[in-house]
Amino acid sequence: MIDVLYFAWVRERIGLSKEKVETSAETVAGLVAELKAREARYEAAFADVSALRVALDQELSDFDAPLAGVREIAFFPPMTGG
Amino acid sequence: MIDVLYFAWVRERIGLSKEKVETSAETVAGLVAELKAREARYEAAFADVSALRVALDQELSDFDAPLAGVREIAFFPPMTGG
Amino acid sequence: MAVRVQSDPFDPGAELTAFAAERTDIGAVVSFTGVVRDDGGLRAMEIEHYPGMTEKAIAEIEVEAMERWGLKDCLVIHRFGHLAPGEQIMMVITAAGHRGDAFAAAEFLMDYLKSRAPFWKCEVTDAGADWVAAKDEDEDALNRW
Amino acid sequence: MAVRVQSDPFDPGAELTAFAAERTDIGAVVSFTGVVRDDGGLRAMEIEHYPGMTEKAIAEIEVEAMERWGLKDCLVIHRFGHLAPGEQIMMVITAAGHRGDAFAAAEFLMDYLKSRAPFWKCEVTDAGADWVAAKDEDEDALNRW
Numbered sequence: 001m002i003d004v005l006y007f008a009w010v011r012e013r014i015g016l017s018k019e020k021v022e023t024s025a026e027t028v029a030g031l032v033a034e035l036k037a038r039e040a041r042y043e044a045a046f047a048d049v050s051a052l053r054v055a056l057d058q059e060l061s062d063f064d065a066p067l068a069g070v071r072e073i074a075f076f077p078p079m080t081g082g
Numbered sequence: 083m084i085d086v087l088y089f090a091w092v093r094e095r096i097g098l099s100k101e102k103v104e105t106s107a108e109t110v111a112g113l114v115a116e117l118k119a120r121e122a123r124y125e126a127a128f129a130d131v132s133a134l135r136v137a138l139d140q141e142l143s144d145f146d147a148p149l150a151g152v153r154e155i156a157f158f159p160p161m162t163g164g
Numbered sequence: 165m166a167v168r169v170q171s172d173p174f175d176p177g178a179e180l181t182a183f184a185a186e187r188t189d190i191g192a193v194v195s196f197t198g199v200v201r202d203d204g205g206l207r208a209m210e211i212e213h214y215p216g217m218t219e220k221a222i223a224e225i226e227v228e229a230m231e232r233w234g235l236k237d238c239l240v241i242h243r244f245g246h247l248a249p250g251e252q253i254m255m256v257i258t259a260a261g262h263r264g265d266a267f268a269a270a271e272f273l274m275d276y277l278k279s280r281a282p283f284w285k286c287e288v289t290d291a292g293a294d295w296v297a298a299k300d301e302d303e304d305a306l307n308r309w
Numbered sequence: 310m311a312v313r314v315q316s317d318p319f320d321p322g323a324e325l326t327a328f329a330a331e332r333t334d335i336g337a338v339v340s341f342t343g344v345v346r347d348d349g350g351l352r353a354m355e356i357e358h359y360p361g362m363t364e365k366a367i368a369e370i371e372v373e374a375m376e377r378w379g380l381k382d383c384l385v386i387h388r389f390g391h392l393a394p395g396e397q398i399m400m401v402i403t404a405a406g407h408r409g410d411a412f413a414a415a416e417f418l419m420d421y422l423k424s425r426a427p428f429w430k431c432e433v434t435d436a437g438a439d440w441v442a443a444k445d446e447d448e449d450a451l452n453r454w
Contacts, residue, residue, distance in 0.1 A: 008212055008284035009295050055282070058217035074214060074282075078298035081213075081242065081283030082198055082254060082274055082408070090357055090429035091440050140362035142425070156359060156427075160443030163358075163387065163428030164263070164343055164399060164419055176329075176338075181322030184344065188395040191346035193321070194339065194415075199329065201336035201406060250333040261346060267416055270339075274408055 002031075002067070006045070007076035010052065013045040028054050028073065029063045045075075053078055084113075084149070088127070089158035092134065095127040110136050110155065111145045127157075135160055165230060165238055167222045169213065171245035176255050183239055183257050190236050190259040192266040196274055202249035205289045211253070213244040214282035225276045229258070232272070233265040240273060242283065275305040310375060310383055312367045314358065316390035321400050328384055328402045335381050335404045337411040341419055347394035350434045356398070358389040359427035370421045374403070377417070378410040385418060387428065420450040 004021050011017050025031040032049060035042040046052070054061050055074040067073070086103045093099050107113040114131060117124040128134070136143050137156040149155070168174075176197045184193050200209045222240050229238055235258055242254040256273045260266040277283075285296040313319075321342045329338050345354045367385050374383055380403055387399040401418045405411040422428075430441040 005214070007214055007282070008286070011212075055214070055217060058214070058220055060221075060280070074217070076214070076282065077284065077295065078303075079279055079282055080285045080296045080298050081281040082278035082302075087359070089359055089427070090431070093357075137359070137362060137427070140359070140365055142366075156362070158359070158427065159429065159440065160448075161424055161427055162430045162441045162443050163426040164423035164447075175326065177322035177324070177326030179322070180325050180340065180342075181320065184321075184342070186395070188345075188347040190344050193342040193344065195325065195342075196408065196412070197325075197329070197338040197340075198408070199335050199338065200333075202333040250331070263341065263343070263419055267341070267412070267419075271412055274412075 002070060003072045004031075005072065005074035007074065009077055010045050010075050014041050023067070025067055027063070027067060028056070028061065028065050031067060031073070032063065051077060084152060085154040086113075087154065087156035089156065091159055092127050092157050096123050105149070107149055109145070109149060110138070110143065110147050113149060113155065114145065133159060165223075165226050166240075167219050167226065168239075168241045169215075169218050169222070170241070170243055173243070173251060174241050174255065176252055179239065179241065179255060180257060183237070184259060187236070187259075189261070191261045192263040193257065193259045194263075194266040194270040196256045196270050198253040198255070200247050200249050200251050200253055205291075206249050206287055207290065208249075208288040209247045209253070210286040210288060210293070211244040211247065212284045212286070213242075217282050218242070221281045222277070225273060225280065229269045229273050233258075233260060233269040235260050235265065235269055238269065238273070240277070242277065242281070244283065272309050275302070275309065278302040279306060310368075310371050311385075312364050312371065313384075313386045314360075314363050314367070315386070315388055318388070318396060319386050319400065321397055324384065324386065324400060325402060328382070329404060332381070332404075334406070336406045337408040338402065338404045339408075339411040339415040341401045341415050343398040343400070345392050345394050345396050345398055350436075351394050351432055352435065353394075353433040354392045354398070355431040355433060355438070356389045356392065357429045357431070358387075362427050363387070366426050367422070370418060370425065374414045374418050378403075378405060378414040380405050380410065380414055383414065383418070385422070387422065387426070389428065417454050420447070420454065423447040424451055
């Protein structure tokens with residue numbers, strides 16, 4: 001089980017800020033493929049992953065990063081702080 | 083008659099912060115030559131004009147600038163503000 | 165070195181005063197304050213963030229700034245939640261022996277906060293609410309460091 | 310746009326608060342505060358200036374900064390006379406729509422104040438009083454603008 005978090009318009013499209021997901025995916029991209037296969041709202045949120053960023057256990061990472069040992073994964077658009 | 087002002091170590095070497103000078107010099111350099119001819123303390127203050135700056139009527143200027151119409155001239159070392 | 169992520173307003177002047185109080189080893193203090201600018205029609209700015217990661221990401225950026233520019237101290241305050249035009253969004257303060265280091269570190273921190281700290285701004289106007297798009301120039305600004 | 314040349318101390322925090330009060334057209338405020346740094350043994354700093362020219366020179370530099378970076382406002386405060394270690398020497402504040410302009414204008418104003426505003430610093434230690442020599446790097450800093 002992995003905690004999956006969504007922020008900003010990713011959260012709005014999926015309609016959830018957090019969920020627990022049972023997955024056997026080996027990489028972030030594998031998890032994204034599983035989520036997209038679920039429902040249209042996931043398909044819409046992950047349509048263009050180049051417009052998204054991902055953090056593994058609160059560290060910025062990549063879509064081809066392995067998921068082994070990860071407890072928390074977050075998907076969000078590019079940050080706009082400051 | 084022209085007001086001549088001295089600041090920082092130029093003032094200390096000459097021992098004056100301000101004096102009125104009667105001069106027929108046409109340029110700043112001409113006035114400096116007249117002052118140096120007066121006394122050793124002026125000679126000491128103006129020994130190396132490359133270490134000095136000059137302002138004419140409160141605008142930074144050069145040693146070869148003309149004195150015509152100038153009411154106030156100031157000599158000082160490079161500024162160290164900020 | 166401190167990080168504060170909060171929804172409450174803060175007073176930039178009071179922060180600046182408190183920051184450098186009673187120290188004689190500092191020669192230069194630079195502050196940056198970001199304010200909600202009303203370009204016309206903006207009713208509010210809503211800022212979302214990633215609790216936990218935000219504080220961690222900012223602290224990491226601060227450690228890097230402290231080391232690279234030999235800072236004596238630095239502070240980052242960043243708000244989240246509902247902000248009205250004219251309100252302060254965030255503040256960075258850096259202290260160093262000399263001005264060049266204090267300026268460079270403040271600009272570095274700002275550039276990283278813009279693109280690497282997990283905040284997302286949403287602008288609310290009469291026409292609705294829009295997520296602010298990240299700017300290429302902000303991403304490019306990171307390349308100078 | 311304002312210039313204040315004074316012997317009295319000032320409160321940087323209070324100045325920053327007053328500067329940007331009640332404005333919604335400003336997105337970025339940068340401040341620089343210069344402090345008398347005690348490198349060991351410094352008892353006081355005495356600052357001499359050229360009354361009249363100082364205010365004029367700073368106002369000219371401010372006009373240039375306002376135009377070049379489209380500032381919304383700027384402020385320069387610079388003290389003269391006797392200062393103890395830890396006391397504030399001077400302060401620059403700039404306000405602009407965006408951070409890049411506010412930072413660049415503040416650095417520009419600082420570089421010009423260092424080498425073009427008629428102030429002279431004298432450091433007083435137990436060994437006596439010494440006029441601070443102008444640094445080549447401060448003169449060189451002007452070339453970037």
